[in-house]
Amino acid sequence: MQLRNRQDFWSGVMFIALGLGFAWQASSYQMGTAARMGPGYFPFWLGIVLALLGAIVLLGSLSKKAHETHVDKFDWRIVFLVVGSVVLYGVILKLLG
8 A cells, every 4th residue: 555645644644533532531421321321422422433534534545546645844833823823912912901
């Protein structure tokens, strides 16, 4: 198998990680049954479905019919601008009342 679509591959990895993380965290709540659902039932199964969809996307990126793509270098400047603007807004808002 050859990785052809890098964007779909990393999207699938992200979906799997998030889905399994949500399912793992939801398992600490009471599950209940399908008839009487507890607070952890819906987030657990939603996380499992997200992980399964991520696996489908990941496997699709490995198929021969996938379009070849590449992932550009991550631009940290944009992250700092967005996070910095939110922090600056919080500081200015507190000073101005």
